[in-house]
Amino acid sequence: QSARVQRLLPLDEPDALADRIYAFLSNHLSVARDVSALQGQLRETARHLSDGLATWVPRMHIPSRILRVQATAGSGKTQLALSLLQEAQRKGLSAKYVCFNRPLADHMQRLLGNDQQASTFHALCISAYLAKGYSPNGYQPATYEQAASVYLECLSTSQPDLDLLVIDEAQDFDPAWVTGLRQRLKQGGSLYVLEDADQLLYPRPTLALRKRPARPPSQTA
Incomplete structure (x- = not known):
């Protein structure tokens, strides 16, 4: 032949x-790449990466109970937050998710099925502002600044009420906001700070996480 x-x-x-x-x-x-197969591989890789944070981070033993996660978009920070909050729900623990942007807070509320467990920092500020009897004259930047001051003052005298606090988009948080929010943690409570420097929207002072100082006896009695 x-x-x-x-x-x-x-x-x-x-x-x-x-x-x-x-x-x-x-x-x-002679073969050509199947685009749909590549998309599937990409989705599977992204899923494995996001599952990784949610799997091994909660297993870490941190004596201070403060964990800071600095990771890029798509690495699984939101999946980690969701896993932590759902586990707290199963254990009957009090938990709160606080982020910077409203769409992300709304998304977490839908995933958790609880509109009280996820919020933006400024939504908490406005609630405290209104509860104190203030009437904002339009929601201008000055209004949010004043509301933040009122909320932080409230936090300085309120009793701790959280076993778990997750702060997301922390790169856009003023360090004073984080310090104030930490006062909501009960003794032995856990703090997770999630951030991505590449998504920084506003220049802020560098956030330094240290062991929380004890409250004055008059505030803890």
Whole structure:
């Protein structure tokens, strides 16, 4: 059969048909990437990466019970937060998720099925502001600044009420906000701070997490 092929095909000059038959007899295949398969692989890789944070971070033993996670978008920070909050729900613990942007807070509320467990920092501020009897004259930047001051003052004298606090988008938090929110943690409570410097929207002073100082006896009695 090889002799017949040689007789039929020209061997002394380039020929497209000859090249194809040679490739066929040599088991050489020309294939193209399947875009849908690549998309599936990408989704699976992203899922494994996001599952990784949610799997191993809660297993870490941190004596201070303060954990700071600095990771890029898509690495699984939201999945980690959801896992922590759901586990707190199962254990009957009090927990709160606080972020910077409203769409993310709304998304977490839908995932948790609880609109009280997830909020933006400024939504908490406005609630405290209104509860104190203030009437904002439009929601201008100055209004939010004043509301934040009122809320932080309230936190300085309120009793701790949380076993778990998750602060997301912390790169856009003023350090004073984090310090104030930490006062909501009960003794032995856990703090998770999630952030991504590449998504920084507003320049803030550098956040430094230290062991929480004890409250004055008059405030803890």
